[in-house]
Amino acid sequence: MNKISAGIIVFCLFIGLIILNKDKVKEKSPDKVILWHWLTDRDKVLQELARKYKEQTGVDVVVELYAPADSYVRKVTAAAQAKMLPDIYGNVDTKETFANYIRSGQVADLTSYFQADNQAWEASLFPKALEGNRFYEDNIYGVKPGIYGVPIDVTNMQLLYNKKLLAKAGFQNPPKDFAEFIGMLKALKRIGIPGFVSGWGELWLVDCFSSNYAFNIMGEAKVMATLKGDVPYTDPDWVKVFMVFKEMKDSGGLAEGIITKPNKYAEQDFALERAAFAFNGSWCVNVYYKMNPRLSYGVMLPPPVNDKFPMMIWGNGGSSFSVNYRSKVKERAVDFLKWMTAKEQQALLAKETMNLPSNREAVADIPSVLSDFTMAMDATTHPTVWKYNENPIVVERFYKGVQSIILGDKTPETVAQEVQEEKQKQIEREKRINNRKNRAK
Amino acid sequence: MTDSFPKKLVFKDSLKNFLFAFPAIAIFCIFYIVPFIEVFRLSLMEWNGTFPPPEFIGADNFIEQAQDKLWWGSMVNAGFITIIALTFQNILAFALALACDREIKARRFYRVVFFIPPVLSEIVVGIIWQWILYSGMQGGEHIGLLNYLLAKTGLPHLVHNWLSDPKTALACISIVHCWKGFGWGFVLFLAGLQTIDKQLYEAAKVDGAGGWNVFRHITVPMMAPIIVVVMILTVLGSMQIFIVMIAMVGQGGLADYTSVPVLQILFSMNGAKRFGYACSQSIIFGLILICVSAFFKIISNRVKQA
Numbered sequence: 116m117n118k119i120s121a122g123i124i125v126f127c128l129f130i131g132l133i134i135l136n137k138d139k140v141k142e143k144s145p146d147k148v149i150l151w152h153w154l155t156d157r158d159k160v161l162q163e164l165a166r167k168y169k170e171q172t173g174v175d176v177v178v179e180l181y182a183p184a185d186s187y188v189r190k191v192t193a194a195a196q197a198k199m200l201p202d203i204y205g206n207v208d209t210k211e212t213f214a215n216y217i218r219s220g221q222v223a224d225l226t227s228y229f230q231a232d233n234q235a236w237e238a239s240l241f242p243k244a245l246e247g248n249r250f251y252e253d254n255i256y257g258v259k260p261g262i263y264g265v266p267i268d269v270t271n272m273q274l275l276y277n278k279k280l281l282a283k284a285g286f287q288n289p290p291k292d293f294a295e296f297i298g299m300l301k302a303l304k305r306i307g308i309p310g311f312v313s314g315w316g317e318l319w320l321v322d323c324f325s326s327n328y329a330f331n332i333m334g335e336a337k338v339m340a341t342l343k344g345d346v347p348y349t350d351p352d353w354v355k356v357f358m359v360f361k362e363m364k365d366s367g368g369l370a371e372g373i374i375t376k377p378n379k380y381a382e383q384d385f386a387l388e389r390a391a392f393a394f395n396g397s398w399c400v401n402v403y404y405k406m407n408p409r410l411s412y413g414v415m416l417p418p419p420v421n422d423k424f425p426m427m428i429w430g431n432g433g434s435s436f437s438v439n440y441r442s443k444v445k446e447r448a449v450d451f452l453k454w455m456t457a458k459e460q461q462a463l464l465a466k467e468t469m470n471l472p473s474n475r476e477a478v479a480d481i482p483s484v485l486s487d488f489t490m491a492m493d494a495t496t497h498p499t500v501w502k503y504n505e506n507p508i509v510v511e512r513f514y515k516g517v518q519s520i521i522l523g524d525k526t527p528e529t530v531a532q533e534v535q536e537e538k539q540k541q542i543e544r545e546k547r548i549n550n551r552k553n554r555a556k
Numbered sequence: 557m558t559d560s561f562p563k564k565l566v567f568k569d570s571l572k573n574f575l576f577a578f579p580a581i582a583i584f585c586i587f588y589i590v591p592f593i594e595v596f597r598l599s600l601m602e603w604n605g606t607f608p609p610p611e612f613i614g615a616d617n618f619i620e621q622a623q624d625k626l627w628w629g630s631m632v633n634a635g636f637i638t639i640i641a642l643t644f645q646n647i648l649a650f651a652l653a654l655a656c657d658r659e660i661k662a663r664r665f666y667r668v669v670f671f672i673p674p675v676l677s678e679i680v681v682g683i684i685w686q687w688i689l690y691s692g693m694q695g696g697e698h699i700g701l702l703n704y705l706l707a708k709t710g711l712p713h714l715v716h717n718w719l720s721d722p723k724t725a726l727a728c729i730s731i732v733h734c735w736k737g738f739g740w741g742f743v744l745f746l747a748g749l750q751t752i753d754k755q756l757y758e759a760a761k762v763d764g765a766g767g768w769n770v771f772r773h774i775t776v777p778m779m780a781p782i783i784v785v786v787m788i789l790t791v792l793g794s795m796q797i798f799i800v801m802i803a804m805v806g807q808g809g810l811a812d813y814t815s816v817p818v819l820q821i822l823f824s825m826n827g828a829k830r831f832g833y834a835c836s837q838s839i840i841f842g843l844i845l846i847c848v849s850a851f852f853k854i855i856s857n858r859v860k861q862a
Contacts, residue, residue, distance in 0.1 A: 219607035316806030372720040
């Protein structure tokens with residue numbers, strides 16, 4: 116019986132420890148503001164800002180890094196499912212998922228804070244920076260109109276060219292249009308210089324590049340009509356978008372292994388002058404500087420295929436943070452984000468990380484190399500501000516199709532057909548779900 | 557009295573045993589049974605992971621999965637890697653274990669060396685091999701070690717785009733997977749070989765048996781249970797490969813040529829936001845692995861009986 120008693124006592128102690136620890140976790144420093152992010156390159160400066168903030172206000176902000184972005188998304192998703200999100204968290208997922216978080220009551224509406232004092236906070240930021248976090252009246256997601264996130268910087272994606280390598284191939288200026296670009300890739304190939312590199316081992320970079328050309332070839336209205344399901348991917352204009360990749364492949368100007376190359380390796384290739392052109396985001400200024408401070412390069416919009424429609428590039432609020440609606444320190448969390456987007460902090464962020472600040476007043480203090488990137492801010496767009504978004508399964512098929520074109524396995528027409536078949540499949544699936552919902556109602 | 561005493565004792569003993577086993581049972585239920593039931597429940601739902609809440613759709617996810625060519629394509633890819641691992645990896649592990657079981661010089665050193673790859677992180681192994689198989693160039697020189705060596709040793713015609721060519725990518729990944737995993741088999745085989753009574757070998761030699769006959773009639777039958785365990789572990793490890801894959805060809809993979817089931821499940825959950833479908837994929841995948849393991853177990857029992 117003594118053994119039984121000992122067993123019971125040990126078990127009770129075990130359960131007791133779990134319960135005590137649970138309470139401890141629950142009551143963990145109610146004054147502290149917990150912030151989760153995935154920005155490896157900005158972690159040091161965010162920690163520094165949190166330290167400064169404590170010095171100035173006495174409020175403790177705990178900055179916790181979870182990287183890479185994929186792991187971060189999984190952590191945030193799991194926390195959202197368990198309703199255990201921190202006070203502040205970085206938004207890294209699609210607009211639809213963001214909207215789902217809002218609809219499930221996990222994101223605080225910050226509109227009143229932005230509009231206080233005659234919209235002082237809102238007016239201090241670039242309008243484009245707020246677009247990704249803003250939901251307008253009658254948005255397709257069914258979210259109450261408002262602003263649900265705070266951008267700490269802005270980004271955009273452009274084409275970069277190595278001035279020295281272009282000069283070697285006899286070019287003094289970057290290409291004006293796509294035909295000239297292809298000509299340059301061929302010329303570079305002839306003298307043994309890889310022409311173009313990008314992290315096309317990552318789906319989103321191909322998605323971004325193809326979306327740029329889709330806007331240029333057919334215009335925004337037709338792109339949106341495709342996403343809505345009114346225009347098929349087999350439309351000649353979409354085949355032209357796939358042709359962009361085929362022409363680049365046929366020019367011989369794509370870097371070896373581009374379709375499995377992660378962006379960090381592509382960045383390395385461009386920084387170490389292993390490729391003349393790169394497609395990358397404005398954060399690359401920091402990355403290239405660290406790898407090769409003497410790299411001489413320029414920034415340009417991807418060369419257009421035609422001049423019927425403007426070339427639109429991806430860009431807006433680069434890294435945004437939301438406040439947990441359920442947070443017990445919501446006001447403190449908002450105060451910290453407001454402080455972080457003030458001019459001084461933004462200037463520090465821009466200086467330390469070489470990212471474009473979201474506060475327009477801080478632009479004067481940014482390194483000169485970034486100014487070229489800011490000039491294209493008016494030409495930016497992003498899936499988070501589009502009225503319609505493509506089904507991720509169709510996006511995946513599109514990506515795999517582009518890979519097949521580059522591999523030489525499939526023609527643009529075949530890929531267009533396959534993408535359309537997947538689109539049709541997903542439309543029918545959505546219809547089935549909606550019908551089921553209607554029947555249930 | 558004589559009847560009631562043992563009954564009371566049995567009850568006491570049962571209670572005592574149950575109490576001692578209870579924490580383990582509770583932990584098993586909380587961390588295994590409940591999640592499994594939850595995964596099965598979600599496999600019958602349409603759910604994006606957040607909002608709106610899960611909606612019951614019956615067996616739709618399973619029906620869709622049965623028709624999903626990409627899913628079955630990924631199973632074929634994983635099957636290819638598994639076959640390579642079952643043959644190449646396990647033969648290598650067995651041969652090295654046989655060598656290290658003999659009185660050879662520095663055998664302890666070899667044992668340590670052969671066990672280094674399994675203790676390395678998969679992501680590190682993937683990145684190292686990605687560099688070895690890299691196909692880029694700078695200043696007219698190959699950056700990847702293999703291509704560099706091929707070019708320098710008079711074999712430039714063998715220089716290849718190893719990880720971006722559908723013909724070689726999956727084979728390269730399989731070889732790296734084998735390199736990473738053979739150490740486990742080696743350790744198990746070596747442990748098994750050391751349990752075989754040396755008198756059996758001596759008796760066979762006295763009877764005039766040659767090396768091949770000793771191997772065939774003593775070593776292999778005695779090692780059969782270990783071989784089955786290693787095969788089951790190889791199948792489970794190889795079918796579930798994905799970290800090396802991500803490290804070597806990225807999460808996007810090489811079109812559909814390097815897609816494997818775990819990556820498909822990850823995409824369904826994180827990319828497509830179809831948690832229900834991801835759960836149904838997990839269940840089918842789990843069932844397939846259980847069937848394969850059971851198949852090897854049956855074979856093992858037959859070998860034992862024989």
